[in-house]
Amino acid sequence: MYQQGDSLTFSSVPQSNYFVIRYASERSGTIGLFVNGQRAYDIDFDSTGSWVGTYNKVEMRVDIPEGADVAITWETGDTALNTDYVVFDRR
Numbered sequence: 528m529y530q531q532g533d534s535l536t537f538s539s540v541p542q543s544n545y546f547v548i549r550y551a552s553e554r555s556g557t558i559g560l561f562v563n564g565q566r567a568y569d570i571d572f573d574s575t576g577s578w579v580g581t582y583n584k585v586e587m588r589v590d591i592p593e594g595a596d597v598a599i600t601w602e603t604g605d606t607a608l609n610t611d612y613v614v615f616d617r618r
Contacts, residue, residue, distance in 0.1 A: 528558070529607045534600040542593040543615035547586045551575045556606020561598040562591055570599070570608075578609050591615065 528535065546560065552574055560568040568589060575581040591597060599610060 528599070528601045528610070531601055531603060531605075534598050535610055536596065536598040537613070537615075538596050539594045540591060540597050540615045541617075543589055543591040543617060545586065545614075545616040545618045546589045546591070547584055547614040547616065548572075548599070549582050549584050549611040549613075551577060551579055551582050551609040551611065552607060553578055554606050556608075558605045558608050559600050559602055560589070561600055562589075563595050566600075566602070572606075572608065578607075582611050 550572060552572060555574045557569045557571050559566045560570050570585055572585050575583045
């Protein structure tokens, strides 16, 4: 996601209380994690130094209900992020 309004959407995700995103980004910042259309969490991340090839992970506690639609969306004030993969988990 490299411009405002870009989004990555997952439909009907499993119930989750733990979220992992592996990413690359030239800058540190924040991007929104939306649950059923509402910004529920801010994903705070550090720069990996490049847009590709060097990755880092953010792991965070979440409350995502069974069957929710979840999106990672860049809004005003957020930072570009190259998503490698995400994990919805129960721990």
